[in-house]
Amino acid sequence: MLPVCGRVVFSSSEDLTRATRAKVVEGENGFVSWVKAAAESLLATLFPSDCRLCGSPLARISRLPVCEDCLFRVRPLQGGGTCAICGERLTGSVNVMDQGEPGCALCRQVEPSFAKAAAYGSYEGGLRDLIHLLKYEHVRPAAGVLGRMLAEVVEKLAAAFAKGDPVLVPIPLHASKQRQRGFSQSELIARAALKLKPVGREWLLRPEILERCRPTASQIGLTPHQQRENVRGAFAVRRAAEVENREVLLVDDVLTTGTTASECARVLRRAGATRVWVATVARTMKAEATCALIKQDSDEMEERMAKAANG
Known part of the structure; x- marks a missing residue:
C-alpha cells in the first residue's frame, strides 16, 4: 500500500484484501458493540434492577450492579495536609519528620517499616460501599473498578522507585479467613490492577511470597503498643x-x-527487600467515629455471613 498525492494506492491485491478485511472487522466490532448495548438496555427494561449503592434503577444490565453516577462520585484524595509517610490527615500544629516532611504523631513516635503509604480515596461513601460489595456481598466484578483505582496509586508510587519495576505483594488473609470468604480481596484487586499497568512497565504480582501464619484480632480499639503486639510474628516470607x-x-x-x-x-525487609511501599484503594482518617464505623461494619457483615452460612 503506497501513498500517492494524498491518495492511497494499493500495490497488490493482497493489500486491498487486507484493507477490506480490516474495514469489515471494524464494522463488525461497531455493530457488535451496538447490539450488546441495545440488548443490555432491553434486558434492563424487561428485568429491572437497582443500583446496589443508591437504589436508582440501572439503565443497563451489568455484572457490576452500580450506576454510573455512583461510580462518578467516587473521587480521589486531594493532596496536602497529610503525613508524608502513612497518609494520615494532619490536624492542629504540623510537626516534621527528620527528613523535614510533615508527619503525624504516631509516625514521629514509632516510624513505620514502610517507606510510604498511599491510597486512592478516603474510606467513606461510595468507595466504602464498593469495597463492601466485594468483601461482604461477594460481588467480584467490583474488584475491576477497585483495581483501576489501585493501578493509579501503584503507578505513582512506582515512579519513585530507585531501580526496576515493583514486586506487588497482596497483604494476605489467614487461611481460615480466606476459606470463609472464598477469596482474598487484596489479591483480586491486585490482579485487576495488573491488567492496567503502563506500557513498558513490568509489575510482578507475587501473592505466594507473604503468608499470614496466625489469625489476628481487629486493630480497632487497641492502643498503638497493643496493635504492634497483636500482629507481631503474624506474617512470614x-x-x-x-x-x-x-x-x-x-x-x-x-x-x-x-x-x-x-x-x-x-x-519483608528482614528477608532482603531494599524498601517497602504500601498502595491501597482506601485510607481511613483516624477520627474515632470513623474507626467505630469500620468495626461496626465488619461485625455486622461477618454476622450476616455467618447466619447465611448456617441457613
Missing part, C-alpha cells in the same frame, strides 16, 4: 529470594491503623 535486593509494593483494599502493613514491611 516464604520466598525470600524473590524480594532480595528488590523494592516491594504491598497492596490491600483499606489501610486503617497502618500497623499490619508495617509488620509486613518489617518481615
